[in-house]
Amino acid sequence: MKLTLNIWRQKDKNSKGQFENYNLNEVSPDMSFLEMLDVLNEDLLHKGDEPVAFDHDCREGICGACSMTINGRPHGPEKQTTTCQLHMRKFNDGETITIEPFRAKPFPVIRDLIVDRTSFDRIQQAGGFVSVNTGSSPDSNAVPIAKVAADKAFDAAACIGCGACVAACPNGAAMLFTSAKIGQFALLPQGQPERKERVIAMVKQMDSEGFGACTNHYECEAACPKGISVEFIAMMNRDFMKASFSR
Amino acid sequence: MSSYNPFNSTIFNKVIMAGTGVILVLFVIGHMVGNLQVFLGADVFNTYAHFLKSTGELLWIMRLVLLLCVVLHVYTSLKLKFLNMKARPEGYSVTSYVKSTLYSRTMIYSGIVIFLFVVYHLLHFTAFVTNPEYADYSENYGPVLQSSGMIDHSGNIIQVTEGEGIFDRHDAYKMVITGFNKPIVAIVYILAVLFLALHLSHAIQSMFQTLGWSGPKTTPRLMLVSKLIGWGLFVGFASIPVSVLIFGLGKGVIG
Numbered sequence: 001m002k003l004t005l006n007i008w009r010q011k012d013k014n015s016k017g018q019f020e021n022y023n024l025n026e027v028s029p030d031m032s033f034l035e036m037l038d039v040l041n042e043d044l045l046h047k048g049d050e051p052v053a054f055d056h057d058c059r060e061g062i063c064g065a066c067s068m069t070i071n072g073r074p075h076g077p078e079k080q081t082t083t084c085q086l087h088m089r090k091f092n093d094g095e096t097i098t099i100e101p102f103r104a105k106p107f108p109v110i111r112d113l114i115v116d117r118t119s120f121d122r123i124q125q126a127g128g129f130v131s132v133n134t135g136s137s138p139d140s141n142a143v144p145i146a147k148v149a150a151d152k153a154f155d156a157a158a159c160i161g162c163g164a165c166v167a168a169c170p171n172g173a174a175m176l177f178t179s180a181k182i183g184q185f186a187l188l189p190q191g192q193p194e195r196k197e198r199v200i201a202m203v204k205q206m207d208s209e210g211f212g213a214c215t216n217h218y219e220c221e222a223a224c225p226k227g228i229s230v231e232f233i234a235m236m237n238r239d240f241m242k243a244s245f246s247r
Numbered sequence: 248m249s250s251y252n253p254f255n256s257t258i259f260n261k262v263i264m265a266g267t268g269v270i271l272v273l274f275v276i277g278h279m280v281g282n283l284q285v286f287l288g289a290d291v292f293n294t295y296a297h298f299l300k301s302t303g304e305l306l307w308i309m310r311l312v313l314l315l316c317v318v319l320h321v322y323t324s325l326k327l328k329f330l331n332m333k334a335r336p337e338g339y340s341v342t343s344y345v346k347s348t349l350y351s352r353t354m355i356y357s358g359i360v361i362f363l364f365v366v367y368h369l370l371h372f373t374a375f376v377t378n379p380e381y382a383d384y385s386e387n388y389g390p391v392l393q394s395s396g397m398i399d400h401s402g403n404i405i406q407v408t409e410g411e412g413i414f415d416r417h418d419a420y421k422m423v424i425t426g427f428n429k430p431i432v433a434i435v436y437i438l439a440v441l442f443l444a445l446h447l448s449h450a451i452q453s454m455f456q457t458l459g460w461s462g463p464k465t466t467p468r469l470m471l472v473s474k475l476i477g478w479g480l481f482v483g484f485a486s487i488p489v490s491v492l493i494f495g496l497g498k499g500v501i502g
């Protein structure tokens with residue numbers, strides 16, 4: 001395959017970025033999107049140019065590192081697929097592909113396609129955990145949990161914190177991420193003692209990071225590589241209001 | 248956590264939008280049903296209009312509640328719009344939407360159009376600022392006089408005519424028919440309710456989601472309900488200016 005890549009280049013947080021065009025002539029349709037970028041970077045290195053910086057780690061769709069917006073879609077056009085799991089056969093020979101970093105004020109660009117997503121870590125640290133005394137692990141099934149609740153909690157827990165929801169949201173809102181991190185505990189007995197403090201603390205952190213407010217476009221759900229439902233946002237809203245009025 | 252007031256949060260602001268939205272949507276539906284009585288003729292319509300005006304304090308309570316809702320709804324919508332614009336200072340050069348719609352992305356604009364229209368509408372049919380002559384449209388109703396003459400009505404001598412009702416009320420029917428006989432006025436009203444339909448096609452489902460009613464089965468149904476109510480309101484409201492302008496509804500009263 002022949003491709004033209006239109007890639008955002010930005011030296012560091014404080015520089016102004018711009019798009020650069022690159023041509024690739026021998027892309028295999030079986031390559032992953034990141035392998036295609038590896039090929040581009042080899043080319044650039046051979047020519048003595050700076051390679052394109054992009055984030056990646058597991059390359060198997062579980063770490064959530066490979067953030068980039070491909071032709072206007074976070075993680076590209078394929079449903080429920082991270083960039084590392086996206087294959088070049090999903091593109092056409094001769095196509096021009098535009099690659100931009102995730103865009104949001106709380107996700108500042110560090111270099112080229114890499115953004116700083118520590119705002120997510122801070123939301124998580126504000127309450128996305130269950131406080132327990134350490135000791136030996138409890139017996140399995142000691143706490144009975146309904147199958148539906150367990151399944152739903154697991155759906156929320158599938159969140160890999162990749163930031164695609166924020167990147168896709170026309171408002172730059174982080175409500176899908178935050179609600180998944182709250183919802184995974186709100187549905188389980190282990191999450192109950194800290195339920196109110198958790199939802200308030202995490203929403204507070206989310207707001208103070210400068211994320212936008214949801215207007216229910218549902219672009220987040222469409223972009224989520226784990227298919228997390230906006231139902232969790234509705235649940236978070238309910239929990240948040242209940243907790244606010246009963247403090 | 249003490250310095251944090253949850254009532255300043257994005258979520259609380261969203262809930263204010265949705266809560267005021269519920270009241271406004273219910274009002275708009277009631278308003279349309281009321282207006283449709285224009286098809287039942289001048290007598291029914293004027294009786295309804297007169298009833299509304301005669302509710303005294305209740306009318307003012309309703310007006311104050313609606314005003315408060317509009318103020319809160321518009322204020323929070325602008326506040327959140329600015330917040331959202333700040334959350335993405337540098338936009339994408341390529342955008343590709345999957346689930347959002349043109350109307351979900353233009354809520355603030357459809358909202359502003361509705362707001363401007365509401366101001367005009369109140370100046371037009373409620374306060375008669377644009378057409379002061381509407382205030383003088385009156386109609387007799389009630390038991391019919393058997394003879395003409397002069398009567399002393401709390402110190403005022405007034406002329407009464409044989410065959411007319413003994414009471415007097417505002418002729419809202421004539422006002423509506425006269426108003427919509429001007430094509431430009433009718434078109435403004437039709438366009439305004441078109442924007443209302445666009446706003447509500449997204450808003451009603453959005454409001455349920457914000458208030459916590461959502462799910463893989465529920466949400467698609469609420470989306471359908473949202474569109475049905477939005478476009479139902481369009482058909483209902485727009486049918487009045489269309490009937491007057493194109494089908495000559497009420498031609499008799501304006502001679």
Ligand code: HEM
Pocket residue numbers: 214215216261262264265266268269271272275320321324325328354355357358359361362446449450451452453454455457
């Ligand atoms: C008859 C008048 C109106 C009705 C019945 C109405 C109804 C609604 C409802 C039910 C919502 C959804 C609330 C939510 O989910 O949070 C909404 C959202 C919204 N409205 Fe209105 N509205 C009206 C007028 C306005 C006006 C005058 C403006 C602005 C100047 C406006 C701007 C907005 C915006 C920006 C949203 C946010 C979009 C969203 O969150 O879904 N609306 N409206």
Ligand code: FES
Pocket residue numbers: 055056057058059060061062063064065066082083084085
């Ligand atoms: S690199 Fe880990 S999810 Fe893509």
